[in-house]
Amino acid sequence: MADKMRAKPGDLATIGKSPTGIRGLDEVTQGGLPQGRPTLLCGSAGCGKTLFGMTFLYNGAVECNEPGVFIAFEEQPEDLIKNVGTLKYDIEKLIAEKKFAIDHIEIERTKIAESGEYDLEGLFIRLAFAIDSISAKRVVVDTIETLFSGLENEQLLRSELRRLFEWLKAKGVTAIITGERGEGTLTRYGLEEYIADCVILLDNRLHDQLSTRRLRVIKYRGSAHGTNEYPFIIDEHGITVMPITSSGLAHEASTERVPSGIPDLDQMLEGKGYYKGSSILVSGMAGSGKSIVAAHFVDATCASGHRCIYFAMEESPHQIIRNMRSIGIDLQKWVDKKLLRFCARRPSLLGLETHLATMYRDVADFEPAAVVIDPISALLSAGMTGDVHSMVLRLADFLKGRGVTALFTNLGIVSGENATTEIQISSLIDVWLSLYNRESNGEHNRQLYLLKSRGMAHSNQVREFIMSSQGIKLRAAYVGPEGVLSGSARLAQEAKEKAAALVREQDMERRSRELERKRRETMAQIEILQAQLASEETEAALLRREGTAREDQLRADRVSMGVSRQTAAGLDKRAPKPSDKPKK
Amino acid sequence: MTEYNGYSLRLYVAGQTPKSIAAIANLKKICEQYLTGQYEIEIIDLMKEPALAVRHQIVAIPTLIRQLPEPLKRIIGDLSNTEKVLVGLDIRPN
Numbered sequence: 001m002a003d004k005m006r007a008k009p010g011d012l013a014t015i016g017k018s019p020t021g022i023r024g025l026d027e028v029t030q031g032g033l034p035q036g037r038p039t040l041l042c043g044s045a046g047c048g049k050t051l052f053g054m055t056f057l058y059n060g061a062v063e064c065n066e067p068g069v070f071i072a073f074e075e076q077p078e079d080l081i082k083n084v085g086t087l088k089y090d091i092e093k094l095i096a097e098k099k100f101a102i103d104h105i106e107i108e109r110t111k112i113a114e115s116g117e118y119d120l121e122g123l124f125i126r127l128a129f130a131i132d133s134i135s136a137k138r139v140v141v142d143t144i145e146t147l148f149s150g151l152e153n154e155q156l157l158r159s160e161l162r163r164l165f166e167w168l169k170a171k172g173v174t175a176i177i178t179g180e181r182g183e184g185t186l187t188r189y190g191l192e193e194y195i196a197d198c199v200i201l202l203d204n205r206l207h208d209q210l211s212t213r214r215l216r217v218i219k220y221r222g223s224a225h226g227t228n229e230y231p232f233i234i235d236e237h238g239i240t241v242m243p244i245t246s247s248g249l250a251h252e253a254s255t256e257r258v259p260s261g262i263p264d265l266d267q268m269l270e271g272k273g274y275y276k277g278s279s280i281l282v283s284g285m286a287g288s289g290k291s292i293v294a295a296h297f298v299d300a301t302c303a304s305g306h307r308c309i310y311f312a313m314e315e316s317p318h319q320i321i322r323n324m325r326s327i328g329i330d331l332q333k334w335v336d337k338k339l340l341r342f343c344a345r346r347p348s349l350l351g352l353e354t355h356l357a358t359m360y361r362d363v364a365d366f367e368p369a370a371v372v373i374d375p376i377s378a379l380l381s382a383g384m385t386g387d388v389h390s391m392v393l394r395l396a397d398f399l400k401g402r403g404v405t406a407l408f409t410n411l412g413i414v415s416g417e418n419a420t421t422e423i424q425i426s427s428l429i430d431v432w433l434s435l436y437n438r439e440s441n442g443e444h445n446r447q448l449y450l451l452k453s454r455g456m457a458h459s460n461q462v463r464e465f466i467m468s469s470q471g472i473k474l475r476a477a478y479v480g481p482e483g484v485l486s487g488s489a490r491l492a493q494e495a496k497e498k499a500a501a502l503v504r505e506q507d508m509e510r511r512s513r514e515l516e517r518k519r520r521e522t523m524a525q526i527e528i529l530q531a532q533l534a535s536e537e538t539e540a541a542l543l544r545r546e547g548t549a550r551e552d553q554l555r556a557d558r559v560s561m562g563v564s565r566q567t568a569a570g571l572d573k574r575a576p577k578p579s580d581k582p583k584k
Numbered sequence: 585m586t587e588y589n590g591y592s593l594r595l596y597v598a599g600q601t602p603k604s605i606a607a608i609a610n611l612k613k614i615c616e617q618y619l620t621g622q623y624e625i626e627i628i629d630l631m632k633e634p635a636l637a638v639r640h641q642i643v644a645i646p647t648l649i650r651q652l653p654e655p656l657k658r659i660i661g662d663l664s665n666t667e668k669v670l671v672g673l674d675i676r677p678n
């Protein structure tokens with residue numbers, strides 16, 4: 001409509017809103033239904049109009065302390081109360097507390113004769129009576145079009161309905177008027193002509209035998225609102241609308257890291273693991289170990305005290321727990337500690353949008369730090385490729401927006417050059433682990449390759465992926481002159497290298513023994529020479545001493561000779577002692 | 585064809601609206617003409633007793649209910665179409 005304006009919060013006066021308490025709808029309508037005005041809720045049979053109305057009143061009475069009146073044209077009060085009893089809505093208690101009133105209006109054409117002019121003043125009186133008796137703020141009229149089949153004078157009915165909606169508005173109650181969907185029109189009798197403030201359409205469509213409920217806010221005067229079709233689900237938790245579109249590219253990027261549960265893999269991711277809130281894709285063929293990588297991640301998440309949801313698409317929780325036990329992972333203990341929740345649903349059980357809505361609800365309920373969807377490719381059996389892509393995109397956005405780390409497994413073969421997934425989600429994935437079996441030398445060996453990892457310096461190596469009863473080990477593949485080897489080829493090469501090394505070692509030992517022996521020989525020679533030197537030195541000293549003694553003797557002899565001569569010349573002179581040096 | 589107690593009729597109106605006044609007048613006229621001495625009329629103003637509208641399932645105003653003889657019969661409108669009133673009340677004009 002021309003007068004539809006965008007509501008700017010904090011700007012001019014805007015219309016008040018009554019929260020419906022229906023998860024998701026209040027986000028789509030940015031707060032709820034227009035307060036004090038009637039809203040038209042239309043949809044074909046079985047769309048959930050009555051439940052919608054009951055939920056609106058129940059939540060209003062319980063959460064907003066706004067008593068509500070339900071004017072039922074179709075169902076008996078006892079039935080209404082019983083029907084929502086499965087949702088744990090205790091209407092009888094609310095009625096006793098004067099927060100809820102139900103008035104059943106019965107119109108049976110065959111039991112009524114018409115004679116002359118009349119009006120619907122009785123309806124007004126009853127409405128006013130019900131509203132005033134509990135000071136109601138909310139009213140649901142379900143389904144007023146029944147009047148058209150109960151009474152003949154259509155023209156009169158139309159003018160009376162117009163009067164009714166004006167009257168409701170004047171009364172200041174927030175009202176929901178339900179209407180059956182008509183051919184080419186929103187409602188069979190054109191109620192949309194009278195209620196122009198807010199129109200919500202409920203729809204239940206079948207596609208490939210799978211039904212999907214959808215909700216659309218067709219118009220909302222005086223307020224901005226989401227214009228898309230939003231899937232919604234009705235189950236034991238009531239109505240959940242899922243306002244997910246692919247608009248959410250505003251999420252904050254965390255720098256926090258979470259372990260992958262495989263120490264060797266963490267090592268490849270800068271030694272720290274994934275970023276918190278990132279989307280991780282583990283792709284590979286059947287039997288390449290995708291679920292095991294997922295289970296490690298679950299185990300690590302729960303071990304750090306965080307909650308985790310495992311959306312199992314192909315295996316039952318029991319089977320997963322049993323299988324993971326064989327590689328040394330006990331998931332049961334996390335289930336017992338209420339840290340792990342399994343949500344196992346066959347993809348073909350629900351339509352895609354319903355799957356998405358259910359996951360949304362589960363995540364909002366359990367508030368996990370991480371989720372695993374195993375495998376996401378299974379969703380292809382619930383919808384077309386394009387639809388699955390859009391669904392996964394919205395799911396990934398939603399999880400990212402909440403900072404939930406998501407690990408998807410994908411069944412499919414990824415070949416290095418043009419890596420892509422069937423559902424074309426590769427571009428929205430942050431970390432992509434590719435697992436594959438490589439055939440060589442008559443055996444298949446599992447290998448793991450980190451195809452991409454946004455925002456971190458990750459290893460570019462292909463690792464060999466070994467499963468054992470202690471979980472996963474990643475072995476660096478053999479890289480050497482023989483090329484890159486894995487499996488028993490790697491083992492053979494390693495053995496070969498080990499033998500060669502042994503030979504080299506033995507050779508080394510032998511040579512060092514030889515050298516030692518030579519050294520010892522040299523040392524012995526040195527000793528001999530030194531001994532020789534010493535004896536020679538002794539001899540030299542002896543010689544020197546002998547020389548000196550001889551000289552002394554000679555001198556002594558000379559002296560004595562002189563003395564003997566002086567004695568001949570003069571006897572008064574004494575001869576010196578032979579040891580004395582001349583002392584003149 | 586008539587009960588021992590005659591016709592017990594209740595007319596529900598909402599205040600003194602032209603339709604209500606017309607209905608009362610029309611009803612009295614019809615009764616005088618076709619049910620002389622065999623009827624009693626109770627007029628209920630729902631403006632004064634709204635709870636009765638709920639209890640007696642009144643939607644349209646005016647509504648005429650034949651309490652007796654059984655079974656219950658309902659006629660809505662200002663009763664200006666005498667023939668329809670007679671059919672509705674199951675009265676065969678002599």
